Amino acid sequence: MATPLNPLQKFFTDLPPKDRDLLVLCLDLQLTMSKSRSDEEKQDLLEARILKQVD
Amino acid sequence: MIFERITLHNFQRYRGENSIEFPAPGKASSIILVLAPNNSGKTTILYALRFLFYGHLAGYDRETAWNLATDLCRSTTPLGEDIEVWVEARVSIGGEPPITLRRSLQTRQISAGRWKTEGPFLFHKKTDRPNEKFQVDADGSLQTQIDAAVPQELFSWFYFAGEPAEGKMSHGNSRALVEPLKKAIQLRRWTDAIHTASAVHTSLKAKLQKEAKNHGEYANLLNKKDLVSRSKSDVVSGLATVQREIQDLQRSYSDIDGECLRTSKKAEESQKLFQRLKDQELKRDRAAGTLDQANAEISSLISKSAGMPLLAPVLPAIEKRLEALRKANLLPADISKGFIERLLRASNCVCGRVHDHGAKEHLEAYLKKTLATHTNNDLVNLANALEGGQDSRVISLIARYPGDLSRQLGKKSDAIRALADSKAAIEELTPQVKASSIEEFNKLVRRREEISREFRAKEKSRDELEGRLRTQEDSLKTINADLAKARPKRGAEEASKLENAIAIAERLVANLRKGQQQFQDAVYELLQERLRQHFDSTVTGGNRAKLDRDTLLPVIVDPADNIVKNPGGGEMQVLSIAFVAGLAELRTKINADLKKAGLAGRLLGEQSFVLDSPFTSADHNYMRAIADFLPNKAPQLLVLLAKQNWPDTVREALEPHIASAYGVTLHTSADAHDASSFEFQIGKKSVSLRKELRAGETAYTTFEKIF
Numbered sequence: 058m059a060t061p062l063n064p065l066q067k068f069f070t071d072l073p074p075k076d077r078d079l080l081v082l083c084l085d086l087q088l089t090m091s092k093s094r095s096d097e098e099k100q101d102l103l104e105a106r107i108l109k110q111v112d
Numbered sequence: 113m114i115f116e117r118i119t120l121h122n123f124q125r126y127r128g129e130n131s132i133e134f135p136a137p138g139k140a141s142s143i144i145l146v147l148a149p150n151n152s153g154k155t156t157i158l159y160a161l162r163f164l165f166y167g168h169l170a171g172y173d174r175e176t177a178w179n180l181a182t183d184l185c186r187s188t189t190p191l192g193e194d195i196e197v198w199v200e201a202r203v204s205i206g207g208e209p210p211i212t213l214r215r216s217l218q219t220r221q222i223s224a225g226r227w228k229t230e231g232p233f234l235f236h237k238k239t240d241r242p243n244e245k246f247q248v249d250a251d252g253s254l255q256t257q258i259d260a261a262v263p264q265e266l267f268s269w270f271y272f273a274g275e276p277a278e279g280k281m282s283h284g285n286s287r288a289l290v291e292p293l294k295k296a297i298q299l300r301r302w303t304d305a306i307h308t309a310s311a312v313h314t315s316l317k318a319k320l321q322k323e324a325k326n327h328g329e330y331a332n333l334l335n336k337k338d339l340v341s342r343s344k345s346d347v348v349s350g351l352a353t354v355q356r357e358i359q360d361l362q363r364s365y366s367d368i369d370g371e372c373l374r375t376s377k378k379a380e381e382s383q384k385l386f387q388r389l390k391d392q393e394l395k396r397d398r399a400a401g402t403l404d405q406a407n408a409e410i411s412s413l414i415s416k417s418a419g420m421p422l423l424a425p426v427l428p429a430i431e432k433r434l435e436a437l438r439k440a441n442l443l444p445a446d447i448s449k450g451f452i453e454r455l456l457r458a459s460n461c462v463c464g465r466v467h468d469h470g471a472k473e474h475l476e477a478y479l480k481k482t483l484a485t486h487t488n489n490d491l492v493n494l495a496n497a498l499e500g501g502q503d504s505r506v507i508s509l510i511a512r513y514p515g516d517l518s519r520q521l522g523k524k525s526d527a528i529r530a531l532a533d534s535k536a537a538i539e540e541l542t543p544q545v546k547a548s549s550i551e552e553f554n555k556l557v558r559r560r561e562e563i564s565r566e567f568r569a570k571e572k573s574r575d576e577l578e579g580r581l582r583t584q585e586d587s588l589k590t591i592n593a594d595l596a597k598a599r600p601k602r603g604a605e606e607a608s609k610l611e612n613a614i615a616i617a618e619r620l621v622a623n624l625r626k627g628q629q630q631f632q633d634a635v636y637e638l639l640q641e642r643l644r645q646h647f648d649s650t651v652t653g654g655n656r657a658k659l660d661r662d663t664l665l666p667v668i669v670d671p672a673d674n675i676v677k678n679p680g681g682g683e684m685q686v687l688s689i690a691f692v693a694g695l696a697e698l699r700t701k702i703n704a705d706l707k708k709a710g711l712a713g714r715l716l717g718e719q720s721f722v723l724d725s726p727f728t729s730a731d732h733n734y735m736r737a738i739a740d741f742l743p744n745k746a747p748q749l750l751v752l753l754a755k756q757n758w759p760d761t762v763r764e765a766l767e768p769h770i771a772s773a774y775g776v777t778l779h780t781s782a783d784a785h786d787a788s789s790f791e792f793q794i795g796k797k798s799v800s801l802r803k804e805l806r807a808g809e810t811a812y813t814t815f816e817k818i819f
Binding site for chain 2: 063064065066068069072076077079080081083084085086087088096099100103104107108110111112
């Protein structure tokens with residue numbers, strides 16, 4: 058019998074793929090290895106990705 | 113952080129190289145035991161780890177760091193010659209392949225009492241091979257990795273001496289731990305992500321406003337949409353909060369309800385006990401009343417009798433005397449002392465005869481024997497009364513008195529006995545009733561009612577918020593339709609693109625907020641579950657571990673949900689181990705969820721724990737309970753114990769789970785201590801953790817593998 062998804066898994070699974078990609082990107086930008094990036098750089102990167110989705 | 117080996121070299125009391133080897137995690141036995149005589153350097157192992165991880169120790173600075181070198185080394189190393197002090201660990205951080213870390217300093221005496229110290233520096237190498245040289249952590253990346261794996265603020269959670277979390281957990285000042293904990297489990301990552309996404313959202317809105325500045329109606333509609341969206345976001349967040357509060361209240365209700373059920377069973381018994389006490393109190397009051405009544409009756413009988421009852425015992429004697437008088441034909445019925453005296457005073461008898469000497473003698477003898485000596489006038493009167501039944505009041509009183517008195521005395525004696533019996537029963541029942549669950553049960557019922565009221569209020573708030581949300585969604589639909597109509601022809605494509613981008617950014621912020629909440633809830637649920645499993649099932653007396661939903665820190669609550677500020681008997685130790693063990697399990701679980709979601713990054717790494725004297729301030733029962741609880745709660749568990757923490761009960765519980773055991777051996781002079789304090793029993797053998805010093809040496813410590 059399949060284990061029912063816990064709410065966190067369900068949250069990720071229920072997100073439309075494009076929304077999930079953005080969320081993952083945004084979270085990955087905060088990782089220790091991305092700490093060297095300035096806030097502006099992170100924002101520019103995210104904004105560019107959002108605008109690309111709209112195109 | 114998982115250890116393969118920890119080595120101390122000339123560090124504090126430890127002379128030369130001293131190592132503890134750790135079994136690989138996943139082995140059936142996960143406990144590494146270190147037994148140590150008192151004041152031999154057991155806690156130095158914790159200092160050594162702190163020094164290794166962060167390069168500093170409280171009480172030591174650059175000027176005094178030379179003090180970290182073992183006394184004996186300092187006293188025997190020639191002037192100008194270096195002493196190397198280091199702590200090394202072969203360790204795996206965050207699931208990465210193991211590396212060897214070394215924090216070392218060199219110190220040398222440059223003149224009497226003056227020392228020069230270099231370091232401490234952090235080094236690392238990949239392998240254990242002697243030909244591989246140590247590399248210095250020049251860019252601090254290794255230090256960053258260590259800080260992330262074991263944040264300094266959480267050090268004393270994972271490696272604690274006596275009081276876990278330095279007493280902060282139990283005394284309400286644990287707030288300082290909230291941020292390090294949230295950072296360690298990467299909750300901060302979500303907060304930072306929300307910050308980034310919100311900034312992008314704002315930036316996109318500013319761009320669109322710029323596009324719309326010459327188109328009044330369009331700009332107004334954009335502003336209106338922004339206002340409604342922000343308000344909607346507040347409502348969504350408020351709704352999430354209320355829903356969580358409702359969930360928590362449901363949980364509290366269910367906890368207290370369970371507790372009520374458990375207590376009500378006990379309360380039924382208590383109720384019977386209570387009724388028995390009431391019955392006995394009633395019996396006591398009745399007996400006291402009867403006693404008072406009997407005493408009053410006796411008192412009344414005595415006072416009404418005017419002393420006559422005192423004569424009752426002599427009545428048979430009087431009757432006997434009367435009988436004798438009757439036989440002697442000397443009935444006193446009509447004679448009195450006065451009459452005889454009158455006869456004696458007169459020269460002639462009443463009958464006219466002259467009283468001769470013989471007659472006078474007879475009369476005097478009669479007076480003396482019958483009236484003066486043996487009775488008195490009252491007695492004569494009484495005798496007369498008895499004989500002739502002339503004073504029925506006295507007669508009836510005397511006749512009734514013994515019976516009445518005896519009845520009252522009987523009643524009094526019964527009452528005294530009943531009083532004593534009921535008092536004894538009350539004395540026995542009172543403490544039982546006081547210790548019973550009635551009061552506890554009533555408190556629980558009151559708390560359950562409070563929760564129920566709060567629950568209804570929250571449901572009302574939720575319904576209101578849901579209503580507001582529906583209205584806002586309707587407004588947004590209308591505004592969007594109006595926006596499409598009002599969108600300026602020129603630049604319409606760009607405006608539409610920005611509008612869509614704003615909607616995406618807005619959704620991203622909302623998703624991140626929701627995700628953060630889900631993440632925090634998942635952490636909360638898992639930790640709370642582990643606390644229930646590890647803490648609630650271990651402690652006795654109904655106390656429970658409760659996690660605060662916002663701070664994610666645990667507290668101990670009593671059965672009625674009140675925080676217990678100073679839990680005793682070792683409950684703090686159980687709580688701390690249960691919590692950190694829960695954190696370790698949380699890592700595995702949440703990491704798996706994040707990996708499935710395609711998210712990189714790790715939470716706290718797999719974690720070893722060092723527990724120095726985890727039985728401190730634990731009573732005998734908790735010593736055993738903690739000892740039973742420890743095995744398999746962490747991948748590796750280093751337990752440091754002094755002799756007083758190694759009684760037979762602990763030994764029996766821990767020995768089957770010990771992978772290896774080390775003794776901290778104190779090298780000291782034979783006459784300095786009592787030999788028995790160095791004797792430890794492990795397995796079937798007894799080991800002595802003392803060694804004789806050689807001439808000229810000062811005391812130092814080494815590790816010995818003993819099991």
